[in-house]
Amino acid sequence: MVKTSAARLDTVFHALSDTTRRSILRDVARKEKTVGEVAKPYQISLAAVSKHLKVLESAELIARERRGSFQIVRLCAENLLPAEEWLAWYEAFWNRQLGVLHTYPEEGDKDEQHDHE
Amino acid sequence: MVKTSAARLDTVFHALSDTTRRSILRDVARKEKTVGEVAKPYQISLAAVSKHLKVLESAELIARERRGSFQIVRLCAENLLPAEEWLAWYEAFWNRQLGVLHTYPEEGDKDEQHDHE
DNA sequence: GCTGGTTTTAACCATATGGTTGAATGTAGA
DNA sequence: TCTACATTCAACCATATGGTTAAAACCAGC
Numbered sequence: 001m002v003k004t005s006a007a008r009l010d011t012v013f014h015a016l017s018d019t020t021r022r023s024i025l026r027d028v029a030r031k032e033k034t035v036g037e038v039a040k041p042y043q044i045s046l047a048a049v050s051k052h053l054k055v056l057e058s059a060e061l062i063a064r065e066r067r068g069s070f071q072i073v074r075l076c077a078e079n080l081l082p083a084e085e086w087l088a089w090y091e092a093f094w095n096r097q098l099g100v101l102h103t104y105p106e107e108g109d110k111d112e113q114h115d116h117e
Numbered sequence: 118m119v120k121t122s123a124a125r126l127d128t129v130f131h132a133l134s135d136t137t138r139r140s141i142l143r144d145v146a147r148k149e150k151t152v153g154e155v156a157k158p159y160q161i162s163l164a165a166v167s168k169h170l171k172v173l174e175s176a177e178l179i180a181r182e183r184r185g186s187f188q189i190v191r192l193c194a195e196n197l198l199p200a201e202e203w204l205a206w207y208e209a210f211w212n213r214q215l216g217v218l219h220t221y222p223e224e225g226d227k228d229e230q231h232d233h234e
Numbered sequence: 235g236c237t238g239g240t241t242t243t244a245a246c247c248a249t250a251t252g253g254t255t256g257a258a259t260g261t262a263g264a
Numbered sequence: 265t266c267t268a269c270a271t272t273c274a275a276c277c278a279t280a281t282g283g284t285t286a287a288a289a290c291c292a293g294c
């Protein structure tokens with residue numbers, strides 16, 4: 001099932017819209033962990049953590065590798081890049097609003113290569 | 118109701134997790150629009166657009182200003198910044214994974230050609 | 235006030251979400 | 265094979281989502 005880039009952004013932003021999942025991403029960024037180790041800091045059940053990992057995995061923000069009876073969870077940071085790029089488009093706007101720079105974004109340029117975003 | 122910064126990130130990322138809402142944000146970034154003008158490009162009902170605007174508004178990504186019987190919708194780009202900063206924390210990770218090795222010019226992993234986009 | 239145009243609310247529907255508990259599956263080792 | 269541990273699946277629950285249509289609310293102008 002090939003996703004459009006819009007659909008992939010939907011999935012990534014949705015994966016990031018939960019505090020626990022963002023926290024898990026930070027955790028595994030620092031160091032690869034087993035599922036059990038990932039779950040340890042949280043008060044919720046292992047099954048709930050497993051669901052969160054599934055959400056992160058379908059957004060391709062983590063990957064798993066079997067190692068014996070454990071599964072090692074590791075970050076796939078490169079799939080955060082499209083989200084970061086989507087946000088970076090607004091840099092000129094917040095710079096202007098925060099009074100940092102005076103780069104006036106021109107109307108109607110610079111973005112139509114985004115497929116109907 | 119004061120939100121923690123984690124809760125605010127939840128709200129912002131959730132607001133961004135829908136293609137229509139991201140598209141609306143782009144639209145009003147180019148030019149302030151009335152609710153009706155915002156709705157025009159989309160096939161969904163005005164009520165549905167109104168709901169999307171409410172989601173964007175509670176994330177403080179847009180603001181409305183009454184002008185006669187119209188409401189002008191404008192971007193509040195500065196509230197995207199925390200999300201951008203959260204993502205930027207991973208820059209070092211995706212740089213490394215994409216082979217932009219600024220720190221260690223010589224490394225063990227060989228393949229990764231990874232033409233992104 | 236009435237009318238016409240703009241936008242929101244209400245009620246509803248189908249589906250998804252984040253959580254639970256308990257059973258099932260996978261894997262390593264004795 | 266039996267056991268112990270790691271992880272997922274199944275079923276369920278409450279609430280939220282994104283959409284609809286129809287009614288209500290808001291606002292200018294006559």
